[in-house]
Amino acid sequence: MYFYKKKVVTDKKKLCGLTAAEIFELIEPWGYSLSHAVAITNSLYKVKASGIAGISKIPKALKEKLSLEFEMGVDKPVRCEKSADGAIKYLFQSDSGLEFETVYIPDGKRNTVCVSAQSGCRMGCSFCATASYGFRGNLSAGEILSQVIGIPEAGRITHVVFMGMGEPLDNYDNVLKSCEIINSEWGKAISRRNVTVSTVGLLIGIEKFLNNSQCNLTLSLHSPFPEERKQFVPVEKFYPSGEIIRLMKEYPRVKKRRFSLAYVMIDGVNDSDEHLQALRELITGSEIRINLLPYHPTEKGGYKSSSPEKMNYFKHNLMISGISASVRKSRGSDISAACGLLASSLKR
Ligand code: SF4
Numbered sequence: 001m002y003f004y005k006k007k008v009v010t011d012k013k014k015l016c017g018l019t020a021a022e023i024f025e026l027i028e029p030w031g032y033s034l035s036h037a038v039a040i041t042n043s044l045y046k047v048k049a050s051g052i053a054g055i056s057k058i059p060k061a062l063k064e065k066l067s068l069e070f071e072m073g074v075d076k077p078v079r080c081e082k083s084a085d086g087a088i089k090y091l092f093q094s095d096s097g098l099e100f101e102t103v104y105i106p107d108g109k110r111n112t113v114c115v116s117a118q119s120g121c122r123m124g125c126s127f128c129a130t131a132s133y134g135f136r137g138n139l140s141a142g143e144i145l146s147q148v149i150g151i152p153e154a155g156r157i158t159h160v161v162f163m164g165m166g167e168p169l170d171n172y173d174n175v176l177k178s179c180e181i182i183n184s185e186w187g188k189a190i191s192r193r194n195v196t197v198s199t200v201g202l203l204i205g206i207e208k209f210l211n212n213s214q215c216n217l218t219l220s221l222h223s224p225f226p227e228e229r230k231q232f233v234p235v236e237k238f239y240p241s242g243e244i245i246r247l248m249k250e251y252p253r254v255k256k257r258r259f260s261l262a263y264v265m266i267d268g269v270n271d272s273d274e275h276l277q278a279l280r281e282l283i284t285g286s287e288i289r290i291n292l293l294p295y296h297p298t299e300k301g302g303y304k305s306s307s308p309e310k311m312n313y314f315k316h317n318l319m320i321s322g323i324s325a326s327v328r329k330s331r332g333s334d335i336s337a338a339c340g341l342l343a344s345s346l347k348r
Helices: 020-030 034-047 060-069 129-133 141-149 168-183 203-212 226-232 241-250 273-283 308-319
Strands: 079-082 088-093 099-107 110-114 118-120 135-138 159-162 195-199 216-220 259-265 289-294 325-327
Touching: 020 034, 020 060, 034 141, 088 141, 099 118, 099 141, 135 168, 141 168, 159 168, 168 195, 168 203, 195 203, 203 216, 203 241, 216 241, 226 241, 241 273, 259 308, 273 308, 289 308, 308 325
Parallel strands: 110 159, 159 195, 195 216, 216 259, 259 289, 289 325
Antiparallel strands: 079 088, 088 099, 099 110, 118 135
16 A cells, blocks of 8 residues: 655645636636636646646736635545556545545556545445445545546546446536536546446436436446345435436437446346346347446455356346447456445555
């Protein structure tokens, strides 16, 4: 485990988390233009300028004026743990002391960062370590973005997934704003096709998200049977997954936007032939994909992952039914870094 420098908290306002339009609103009364605002966001989100003095293409007088009230405000991780397979888990701490985790997952040309939207979570999914950590608070857009631009590998990131701590649609406004900044040319400029928001199914948030963002959406399903799903994912009681899948099927498709189901496979629990058949019936004929994920045991114990053979059996049978299915590799299991199952055992 590596430790970084102790976090220094100042009382200055933060630029990180602001859109180009918001920065323009700040500097317009001082006589500066939208192109100055875009120069600031480019330096902040793309170039990783270390401070306001390092922002390029803006006048010195603007830097001086900004510096009086603002700082860049990109949080850096306070700790990190590296897996034998190359995945790296970072621990961040907000100014108010909230802790949250991020996982960087290199895989050939594809480098994914798995970000948290909240510190802890209040959804209470039975198999998830974050649920036992409890809910500590929502992360601001700046704190979410810091997980993408504040890690040492920021320049190599190609994909962003909201599958870390928390339910992203329970922190809708900050997640949507982060997606806008990650996608925008004036921001991090990562294509919306490479950004995925994963939810356990807050229907109201899903409807808003589909209408206001072009990013991909994943529903964490884990059982095709509503009664069984309620035991894993209590939110099923209020927002039935059948409703959400119907919405995903009927929603007008925008080119290359992906809708998928995440299915964490647990040995002897949700990997029977009956589950396979019900999964098939649920999405045959649609363009919804299925990602089959290995289960990462938590400290509570109790469950173990389905075998690789069983996972490939599911994949094969789904594919011959015309369903796009994939088996996700287990990454970072030695550092408790499974996406969607980030351990709350924030090892100190
Ligand atoms: S699986 Fe996701 S939504 Fe459910 S408790 Fe864990 S972090 Fe929250």
